[in-house]
Amino acid sequence: MEEETSMQLRVRKAQLVIKAENNALIREGCSCVSYRGGPPLRLESNVTQPLNVRAALKEIIDLSGLILDLSFASVIYDNTELAKEVLDLESHVDELTNAVTTHMSLAIRDKDDASESLPVFKAANVADQISDAAAEIAKIVLRGMSLDTRLRESLMESDEIVGIFRISRESRLAGHSLENSRIFVGVGFDIIAVKRDFQWIINPPDEFEFQTTDVVVTRGSADAVKILRAFGEEPK
Amino acid sequence: MKRNNVFREIGGLLRELKDKAEVTVYLAYSGLLYSSVGIASGALKMEEQVDELRLKLQELVLERGEELGLRTALAVMLLVESLESISDSGMKLASIVSRELETHPVLDLAEEEMEEQYLLLEVDRDSFFLSRKIRDLGFQDTMGIRVIAVKRKGRWTFDPSEEFRIEERDLVLVSGYRAGIETLEEAEKEVEVPEE
Incomplete structure (x- = not known):
């Protein structure tokens, strides 16, 4: 899986792509944010471009929740690919956290700045720690330590569940956007990832259209997931 | 006397543990967003409940380990530890929330589409x-x-x-x-x- 392409698919309004390369951070296509009305943040030497810290922090927090769900799904369904995806995403969150920390640190000029910045550091760190914990969960699968089938079944049946299914040809979901699907299924679910042509698309946007053979990972109430699965798997 | 299904029991407890760990974090984040000590203190209460659940699960796994099998027992223990560390992180975040805390502009995430x-x-x-x-x-x-x-x-x-x-x-x-x-x-x- 090409790391950069899957990230680009995932990035929505913030348009933030961070790629760590030779310890330099390269930012593509995002607007810079000025801290307290001052000049945009700049890093020394190899690093040239400012970071949209707000977008990065939002991404870190969003992703951490997503990663946790995916890691649980990987254990419940004993799915190695999902588990590997979790590890990839976790290292992305790590990079983002480092970037945020670096940029914020450089902007601190006095004690007031420091105490005001503390919550941002903490919020980023918590999300980072959640991702780390999720990675540990995913490693359970990667080490081949699968849970007994009966336990996995019991976990599949809970109130809020994660479901995985494939969109079949002629199903009602094929060709419809995520947004449209909410019209007939309701809003009690969330699509957390879709696998299409060997690539994972994490957290697809509302405009995303389902296609035949897509593998959909969804989280929601048992009812909503059941309905969504019915629309996705059964022919019209 | 038929013993209850240990898999159902553990499944239920694990799910509850995950829920509570998530709520701990949610309370910490919303405490931060609203600069509310009252809300953030909830993270502490949740963390206590998470600890209790963790203990319950550990005891259950030890008591009925044979029925579970070694692999499953170990995997469940690892799951429990990871979930507990998540709630712990949430609690640490909550601990820095205070009424005088000025919301850093970057943290104005309430407006963002999270x-x-x-x-x-x-x-x-x-x-x-x-x-x-x-x-x-x-x-x-x-x-x-x-x-x-x-x-x-x-x-x-x-x-x-x-x-x-x-x-x-x-x-x-x-x-x-x-x-x-x-x-x-x-x-x-x-x-x-x-x-x-």
Whole structure:
């Protein structure tokens, strides 16, 4: 899986792509944010471009929740690919956290700045720690330590569940956007990832259209997931 | 006497543990967003419950390890430890929330389109919540929303039970998927600051 392409698919309004390369951070296509009305943040030497810290922090927090769900799904369904995806995403969150920390640190000029910045550091760190914990969960699968089938079944049946299914040809979901699907299924679910042509698309946007053979990972109430699965798997 | 299905029991406890760990983090984040010590203190209460669940699970795994098999037993222990560390992180975040804390502009995430959103509402006479039990809201099923705390007469109840009935003038803190929260936002009375 090409790391950069899957990230680009995932990035929505913030348009933030961070790629760590030779310890330099390269930012593509995002607007810079000025801290307290001052000049945009700049890093020394190899690093040239400012970071949209707000977008990065939002991404870190969003992703951490997503990663946790995916890691649980990987254990419940004993799915190695999902588990590997979790590890990839976790290292992305790590990079983002480092970037945020670096940029914020450089902007601190006095004690007031420091105490005001503390919550941002903490919020980023918590999300980072959640991702780390999720990675540990995913490693359970990667080490081949699968849970007994009966336990996995019991976990599949809970109130809020994660479901995985494939969109079949002629199903009602094929060709419809995520947004449209909410019209007939309701809003009690969330699509957390879709696998299409060997690539994972994490957290697809509302405009995303389902296609035949897509593998959909969804989280929601048992009812909503059941309905969504019915629309996705059964022919019209 | 037939022993209860250990897999069902562990499955249920694991699910509960994950829920509580998540709520701990949600309370910490929303405490931060609203600069509310009251809300953030809920993270501490949740963390205590997470600890109890962890202990229960550990005991269960040890007692009935043979039925589970070594692999499963070990995997469950690892799951429990990871979930506990998540709630621990949430608690640490909550500990830095204070009323004087000025929200850093970067943290003004309430305005951003986060996937998991928070909303503080006041229950007035037109409210959908009025006189309903948590279980009757059916929120989780239809809207992907969860009531994470309710403030009544100055006191917070965190992660209220299904039987909890919401009354007029209650402050309700919800978290959930963006689509559901946006729907609620339009219908209900939003509160900016929970008075401490």
